[in-house]
Amino acid sequence: MVHKAIDREKNPFFHIRFDVVDEQTGQTVDRTLAFDVAIKDINDNYPHFEHLNMKVSVKENVPQGGLPVNLQAFDSDEDGNDNSRVTMTIISQEPASPKFILQTVPNTKMQQLTFNGCFDYDKEKTYKVIVEAKDHGKPPLSSSTTITLDITDANTHQPVFTETKYATEVPEMETKEILRIKVTDGDAPDTPASRPVFKILKGNEDGNYMIETDPKTKEGVLRVVKGKDFERTEIVNLEIAVENEEPLFVCKDGVPGDRQSVPPQTVTVEVQVVDVNDPPLFEKPFERVFEKEEVPPGRKLYRPRVSDEDSDLENIRYKLIDDPEKWLSIDEKTGVVTTVKAMDRESPNVHKSVYTVHVLAIDDGKPPATGTSTLHIVLGDINDNLPHLVTKNTILCSEKNDVHVRATDFDEPPYGGPFSFSFAGDNANELKKKWKLHPTTGENTTLISLTVLDKGNHTIQLLIEDQQGKRATDELNVFVCDCGGGDECRGLLPISTQLSGPAIGALLAGLLLLFLLLLLCFLCECGARDFKHIPLNMADEGHQTLIKYNEEGGGTACKAEPVLVRSPTTYITTTTVTDGLKQAAVPLPQVSSSSLGLLETQETTKTMRSQTQGMYSTQYSTKGFQQASMANNTLRSTGRSMQQTWNSTMQDSMRNGFTRPNSLVSERYIADHIDRKVYQIGDEEFDPPEYSLHVYEYEGNGSRCQSLDQLSFDNYEEDLDVDLDLQDLGPSFRALGGICQRHMQEKDIAL
Numbered sequence: 001m002v003h004k005a006i007d008r009e010k011n012p013f014f015h016i017r018f019d020v021v022d023e024q025t026g027q028t029v030d031r032t033l034a035f036d037v038a039i040k041d042i043n044d045n046y047p048h049f050e051h052l053n054m055k056v057s058v059k060e061n062v063p064q065g066g067l068p069v070n071l072q073a074f075d076s077d078e079d080g081n082d083n084s085r086v087t088m089t090i091i092s093q094e095p096a097s098p099k100f101i102l103q104t105v106p107n108t109k110m111q112q113l114t115f116n117g118c119f120d121y122d123k124e125k126t127y128k129v130i131v132e133a134k135d136h137g138k139p140p141l142s143s144s145t146t147i148t149l150d151i152t153d154a155n156t157h158q159p160v161f162t163e164t165k166y167a168t169e170v171p172e173m174e175t176k177e178i179l180r181i182k183v184t185d186g187d188a189p190d191t192p193a194s195r196p197v198f199k200i201l202k203g204n205e206d207g208n209y210m211i212e213t214d215p216k217t218k219e220g221v222l223r224v225v226k227g228k229d230f231e232r233t234e235i236v237n238l239e240i241a242v243e244n245e246e247p248l249f250v251c252k253d254g255v256p257g258d259r260q261s262v263p264p265q266t267v268t269v270e271v272q273v274v275d276v277n278d279p280p281l282f283e284k285p286f287e288r289v290f291e292k293e294e295v296p297p298g299r300k301l302y303r304p305r306v307s308d309e310d311s312d313l314e315n316i317r318y319k320l321i322d323d324p325e326k327w328l329s330i331d332e333k334t335g336v337v338t339t340v341k342a343m344d345r346e347s348p349n350v351h352k353s354v355y356t357v358h359v360l361a362i363d364d365g366k367p368p369a370t371g372t373s374t375l376h377i378v379l380g381d382i383n384d385n386l387p388h389l390v391t392k393n394t395i396l397c398s399e400k401n402d403v404h405v406r407a408t409d410f411d412e413p414p415y416g417g418p419f420s421f422s423f424a425g426d427n428a429n430e431l432k433k434k435w436k437l438h439p440t441t442g443e444n445t446t447l448i449s450l451t452v453l454d455k456g457n458h459t460i461q462l463l464i465e466d467q468q469g470k471r472a473t474d475e476l477n478v479f480v481c482d483c484g485g486g487d488e489c490r491g492l493l494p495i496s497t498q499l500s501g502p503a504i505g506a507l508l509a510g511l512l513l514l515f516l517l518l519l520l521c522f523l524c525e526c527g528a529r530d531f532k533h534i535p536l537n538m539a540d541e542g543h544q545t546l547i548k549y550n551e552e553g554g555g556t557a558c559k560a561e562p563v564l565v566r567s568p569t570t571y572i573t574t575t576t577v578t579d580g581l582k583q584a585a586v587p588l589p590q591v592s593s594s595s596l597g598l599l600e601t602q603e604t605t606k607t608m609r610s611q612t613q614g615m616y617s618t619q620y621s622t623k624g625f626q627q628a629s630m631a632n633n634t635l636r637s638t639g640r641s642m643q644q645t646w647n648s649t650m651q652d653s654m655r656n657g658f659t660r661p662n663s664l665v666s667e668r669y670i671a672d673h674i675d676r677k678v679y680q681i682g683d684e685e686f687d688p689p690e691y692s693l694h695v696y697e698y699e700g701n702g703s704r705c706q707s708l709d710q711l712s713f714d715n716y717e718e719d720l721d722v723d724l725d726l727q728d729l730g731p732s733f734r735a736l737g738g739i740c741q742r743h744m745q746e747k748d749i750a751l
Helices: 428-434 501-527 536-541 641-655 667-679 730-746
Strands: 013-018 033-038 053-059 065-071 086-094 099-104 111-116 126-135 142-152 165-171 177-181 196-202 209-213 220-224 235-244 265-274 286-292 300-302 317-321 328-330 337-339 354-362 370-380 393-397 402-408 419-423 435-438 444-449 456-465 471-481 608-612 615-619 626-630 633-635
Touching: 053 065, 065 142, 086 099, 099 126, 111 126, 165 177, 177 265, 196 209, 209 235, 220 235, 286 300, 300 370, 317 328, 393 402, 402 419, 402 471, 419 428, 419 435, 428 435, 428 456
Parallel strands: 053 142, 165 265, 286 370, 393 471
Antiparallel strands: 013 033, 065 111, 086 126, 099 111, 126 142, 177 220, 196 235, 209 220, 235 265, 300 337, 317 354, 328 337, 354 370, 402 444, 419 456, 435 444, 456 471, 608 615, 626 633
């Protein structure tokens, strides 16, 4: 009994065995019965192709017949019956031409796709063919595959010349490019089907021309590779053909044709040979002459023989070039080469006894043409050079007793070596006692010492004689030294010094002691100075504050006016430094010596000016104002405690060797500033003895306020009627007013 469906393609048959068994004993009572059950096939499998879709490239020029497309269908049903027997047919193709056919491949179950006719790439580039495979079962089953054919271009078009005839020209005997020929082609560009190949069919029997394809422009390049003589040929007609790299494929009316029936495209090129001025031709381009060296000048060495087809030989002129030694001259008319100096074979411009020059023959054509001949002058040697030593200095190691000596001669044999060596000079006999030459004949010899030599230089005169008996004396300097077993003198050891440990320690200790001495000097110098600080009670007198000279004292509108008095007999300079006040010089009439008695001076200001290398330094000592009276002009000066304090501080500082700087501007800088102002007075204003007073700053007559420490409001009654309210003068004056009020209260001064 069958319990489920059976697939024959998986189990084509079943093997069944039966055994008879005793139920009580369980033993087999009979032989095993076996048989096979075969499964009968039905048409339940579709035929299928190996590839559902195929894509193949086919050349346009492929001959009709089989294509590289083989098809095979497989059916899994039982072999040998209708269920597995498959038939393939073409059910459709696009486009319809050419016609595709399936043919059975012999001895196989495969089908090959074939066609009749030819492809045309310009018309159709792709074909699609659908093939069906159907079995013969009941009912029949089938499947299909699609074949795509891509047609690639082939050479189906001939290249065509753009011109029907070409003409060009070339100067005679020149080799160069003379023409470029263009063609057109209907095939795919830059493929073997469209790349042109040019060939010269006629007119190039002598091989004077060559044509090749330019790989970039695809033009035919015509060249002259062998010059053409105008006298022989004036015009040349060349027949040039063009084909493609790939052979031409001919398809006419859908049927392949014979390509031999279509001749290649040809064109005619007319080449005109242009006559040019031919240069003179030497009968012998290379000439060799022989001459002995040191022969007196005036010898004629060479006469050229030339020919010229275009010019008269009488109009040819000759020229000599490449004569570095200036030994030769040439006749411009005849070309005869003559010596003007004796030639030396040993000259550096003579190579292997040959001196080479060039002779030019120039015709009278337009333009002139030049022919060249090379003249080789072989110089014979004479015995004109003395033998000499190759090296005049040599070294003899004290451990050895001989050195090698070599001689040479610029002359060639038999005027050179081998040489004969002997001692020369007045001390030749003494040299023979110390030295020996062995051998005495040859290209070189050995100098052997017979005694123990002192170290140092030894000069030996040698007589050298060549084969012809020409002698020369040369000096050989022999340096005897200790070589230490080598071949070179041992050099002197360099002088060197090495410090020991104690020496290095002593050097460092000395440097440390020097540093301590310098430090001690620095401390002594700085410790000798006595720095003085500003007393606290002077903080209100302007020190350590920014001094503004353009602001006047609180509660007054007057300007301080210090006076500088000049006279023909006395020059008095009063410099007053007052914190917070601007001092001015008031010009006064010149006074005589009798009028100077009216001038009371608490202390005369002394000014010392020294000039050193263009720099001026001035010291000032100021203790009070000067008081003078002249005519109706009065100059009052009242000493102030502020000035006395400043002057005493300055004097003490100068005695101690330095000046204590203030908060912003020290006395030294104030003195320098005043000195520069005085120095800047023009020479035209200071012309003794008729000079006048210089006006520094004129602010009016009769200054009535000399100090902020002592205010006398009686002085303001004459000229001013001012409400001295310090609260209305700004923050700077309010602070200064507060200082003044404190001093006034301390001194019981009432406003």
